[in-house]
Amino acid sequence: MKIDVKHIQKRGKAGWRYRRKIPEELRTVFGKREHLVPLGATEQEALRKYPRVHAEAEKLLADAIKRANGPTPTEWGHFRDGIAAARKMGFRQDRDFPSLDEIEHDTDWQARMKAVEKIVRKYVPDFDSVEDDDDDDLPLPDFLPTEADTALARALMLNPSGTPAPTLEDAKRLYRKERVGDDETKQMELERVFKLVVEALGKDRKLASLKREDAKEVRDHMLDGRKASSVDRYLNVVRAVINHAIREFDLAGATNPFMNLEAAPKDRAEPDKDKRRPFTLDEVAAITARIAYHAKTDLRHIWTILNGTGCRLAEVSGLRVADVYLDHAIPHITVEWHDDRRIKNKVSRRNVPLIGDALQAAKEAVKAAGKATMLFPAYGRPRGPASASAALGKHVRACVSDPKATTHSLRHLMKDRLRLAGVTKSDQDIVLGHSSGSVGEDYGGDEARLEMARRALEKALA
Template sequence: MKIEVKHIQKRGVAGWRYRRKIPKELRAVAGKLEILIPLGSTEQDAFKAYPKAHAHAEQQLRLWSRPQNTVQSQDRSGTPSPTEFEQFRLSRARLKALSLDPEWSGPEDAEDPEALARELIAEQIADKYPVDERGHPVGIGTEDRALIHALVLGERQQRPDPTLEDSKRLYLKERVGEDETKQMELERVFKLVKEALGKDRKLSGLKREDAKEVRDHMLDGRKASSVDRYLNVVRAMINHAIREFDLAGVINPFMNLEAAPKDKAEPDKDKRRPFTQAEVNAITARIAYHAKADLQHIWTILNGTGCRLAEVSGLRVADAHLDHAIPHITVEWHDDRRIKNKVSRRNVPLIGGALEAATQAVKAAGNATMLFPTYGRPKGASSASAALGKHVRACVTDPKATTHSLRHLMKDRLRLAGVTKSDQDIVLGHASGSVGEDYGGDEARLEVASRALEKALS
């Protein structure tokens, strides 16, 4: 009696093979039309190999039939694919999680337990994927492929060189964090870097010529001052990567690279200028007539304290200490407002009009958390800047005069009142570069700041 066996085919002198069509609905997932598995050169070999081949085909069909197969989930995720360097580090972490030695030097003998464990795990990973005509797995995911390499090679696996992309991701994770403004700036700067260099580059292979290409590309249609700011981001990003990736001997080619020579660059003192008192009076009158109360209060507090706009627009009600012996606001880091640096964290006295404006703002805020709810949010300082800027420009056409000119004006007021440099820094939150700036209590600093402001505003 002749026994019929499905999916078996004789191929003349080529021998026998298992051939099975893949259902139409699974072909996109499988990436092919049929399953082909060699069975041997003779009929006897074919019947002997058939059960294993048929079981394997059934397994592949079940895998492809899953609602969310491995390939699809990887393609649909919005997360960027891991870089080669990240895969290397991830695979070593996975080895440790499996209680295996990332620095494994190879089997000591035929019964080496770690060698057997590695072989078994590698086979289990490969069994998740379909095989080609020669029985080799195809379509292995990048993470699984990296783990197989780590399992097989051990200490022989060479660490890939980290690239600019790796440095960007590390900087984003460890330095930028959840700050959306800095995230967007980093993405904008890195986009220009990629446009200039054409492709991702290994950090160890970056040359001074590459850095100059990036600078020249950035200068196309942009101010030198903006490009210098962008280059600072690139420098910081690469320096952080060199340190954290232990890239001994790698030099940052962006160091000491400027958008324009210092003798041709615009002096810092010419980028912004202080308002004249007449200009302040004109702008204040316009804001009092045209702007809403919260914007009026912000302007008045800026004028009476010399604070940065973001420091005032991002104040919480709890930051206004009006019942204190010296009424003041506390400028500090919180979830809805980032401050410039550590020394910017300070207590700033409220005197005269600034105290009255803060009192009215607290009353208007009611039960709100933020003192100025309209602007006490991410990017709220930018909105306040735009709103105040319209009033400033209506009164002063000089582009070097902006809302920030109030801060420059306070600096001049303090100087003209004979306030010492160290006391000026306490009021304005400037770093003096002295070790002594970290010493002393908040109450003493507040009293010093109060005396300084009283002199400046008298």
């Protein structure tokens, strides 16, 4: 029997799985590019599980579509929007309620009440027929007021019920707006992490109500099926979001229960299978030969520059033509933050000399790029580094079966080359973009750093 059902895929000895690509416009909301669910080892088991798994996928996509069409404002969000709308009308919140004796002569308050009355008339057309002393017989509205009008009316009346408490969802949205911005990769990670947080806690929670036990619940839920190193990265995101919210929401006295919470004790050795290792020189030679014969020209140039500089893959695949300085006394590339490529941190911003084969590859890449902005147009885009990694990874795996050896192993190899050449730790950090933790690393000029990096690479590659 041959299965011919949508979204089912056979994976050799691994069995069957449900594989569904997420539409590009929903990937940020969904938090991933594909929805994958194991269906079992046999056709019969896969067919039995398919209806339930497919129904769950349909629901997830429907929910993602709703979120993509615009998130529903939270209580705090409505409160904030109401204050903003009142401010546009010229009404501020920094005043007190008038006393009964002051109401008649308080022009600001009278203007506020007229604005509220205007809102009410939208929903109660017969409002004029109500007598001043007939409050118990107010006509019913024709339809319920919108949340926006309700929030504006409350803001005009100085929010008599007080300020609502911001929640985790409010914190996430604020962080996305002020810190993540348009970075699609970080947006997806933020949504993915906070989906796990809500799963662990069962619902959106007020920030002030979070306890240490809640943080541990989130950590333990994240650890289910995930490596401790990944969970530590997720917890860093949660910590950053909550710290930002505590500061920006002025939550005086609030503490972040995720502080100093680790997925695993730092003194626990990382399993050997989870560590990357450097390539051997023979492995690099074999992979280079394979790439020369089987890979596209741009991948060959990327690999050669990685091998000759020790840069991260994203740092090279995201280079612009303007980042390559071939006419400088020391030909080099500049690793810099720009709209099409993010760098890991501030110290990663650096100039890296081009020597030997790396210099030749850069010259050929600049010529091939022509008038394009990006040095490698196929990979100088969002998710481009992931595509380059997958493409190079196939050539690496064809030559080296050890899973601890990946494209990033070139960077580990450069570290070993620098050490064995006797290059000082500070000069190694200049080449690789590592932080020494010293205040002194911020001192000195770019030209001097470039010269030190050139000397270090020449020693390492001799």
